[in-house]
Amino acid sequence: MKMTRVLISILVLVITVFIVSACNSNNQESENNQEKETNTEEANNNHEAREDEETTEDQTMDEEQSNNEEKPQDEQAVKQVEVTYEINDKSSVIPIDDADEKVVLLTIDDAPDKYALEMANTLKALDANAIFFVNGHFLNTDEQKEALKKIHEMGFLIGNHTMTHQNLTKVDEKTQRQEIVDLSDLIEEVIGERPKFFRAPHGQNTNYSRELVQKEGMVLMNWTYGYDYFSPYQDAEKLKKAMISGEGPEVDVPYSLLKPGANLLMHDREWTNAALADIVTGLRDKGYTVVDPRAIKTIEQ
Numbered sequence: 001m002k003m004t005r006v007l008i009s010i011l012v013l014v015i016t017v018f019i020v021s022a023c024n025s026n027n028q029e030s031e032n033n034q035e036k037e038t039n040t041e042e043a044n045n046n047h048e049a050r051e052d053e054e055t056t057e058d059q060t061m062d063e064e065q066s067n068n069e070e071k072p073q074d075e076q077a078v079k080q081v082e083v084t085y086e087i088n089d090k091s092s093v094i095p096i097d098d099a100d101e102k103v104v105l106l107t108i109d110d111a112p113d114k115y116a117l118e119m120a121n122t123l124k125a126l127d128a129n130a131i132f133f134v135n136g137h138f139l140n141t142d143e144q145k146e147a148l149k150k151i152h153e154m155g156f157l158i159g160n161h162t163m164t165h166q167n168l169t170k171v172d173e174k175t176q177r178q179e180i181v182d183l184s185d186l187i188e189e190v191i192g193e194r195p196k197f198f199r200a201p202h203g204q205n206t207n208y209s210r211e212l213v214q215k216e217g218m219v220l221m222n223w224t225y226g227y228d229y230f231s232p233y234q235d236a237e238k239l240k241k242a243m244i245s246g247e248g249p250e251v252d253v254p255y256s257l258l259k260p261g262a263n264l265l266m267h268d269r270e271w272t273n274a275a276l277a278d279i280v281t282g283l284r285d286k287g288y289t290v291v292d293p294r295a296i297k298t299i300e301q
């Protein structure tokens with residue numbers, strides 16, 4: 001009896017030792033597995049880190065995408081563009097060295113009225129940059145200022161088109177100064193920088209306004225063609241055709257004004273907004289590149 005109890009005790013002990021050791025071994029195995037997994041994960045991560053961003057894990061992609069949603073405006077706005085063009089005295093865009101000459105400049109005047117922000121979104125979706133020439137009388141409300149800020153943050157250039165769109169040849173020098181300098185002050189207040197380009201209302205300047213614009217550090221330009229302000233072309237289909245062909249037979253332009261360096265005048269108008277995407281696509285189909293206005297030489301450069 002005693003002997004049996006001893007044997008049982010020994011058996012229990014042996015079984016216990018076996019179980020404990022088995023457990024340990026399992027634990028160790030599991031730890032080993034975990035370690036292996038960790039190593040594999042690290043290896044994968046290292047591998048992924050070496051790969052293109054596109055091949056990273058979904059989670060990383062999501063993070064990047066959400067970052068991109070917040071950042072592209074800033075990145076776009078601060079993006080450094082090499083200066084490769086200048087505006088000549090005919091308002092055409094001319095390559096400085098060996099830049100592609102087959103370019104057009106897009107400009108949107110009398111902004112930001114009703115359509116400028118939508119036009120900016122259209123252009124942005126097409127990766128086409130432009131200069132928005134703005135007026136002070138469209139910058140009275142917080143909403144209008146916010147629209148200007150957004151357009152600037154999207155990477156578009158903001159140009160000065162005078163405070164109240166007066167014909168500069170019909171007002172005295174003091175008024176001309178107010179029309180020009182006060183708007184640059186206002187633009188700076190809204191977007192944090194002064195405009196580098198100026199376009200006079202109706203393209204009408206005085207000697208005084210030309211000098212002042214230069215002193216204010218702005219490049220003065222008119223345009224080479226535009227049709228959206230002529231009544232026969234205040235229609236999206238007709239405007240599209242005229243802008244892409246460069247011809248405006250209904251306003252005595254039976255020949256094409258579309259040529260390398262053309263400076264295209266458009267406005268914050270319903271029909272121009274409606275035609276804008278097709279105008280850009282049509283010009284590109286003809287082999288023209290929409291020039292990035294940040295590549296155009298400014299006064300300090």
Ligand SMILES: [Zn+2]
Pocket residue numbers: 109110161165201202
């Ligand atoms: Zn205007």
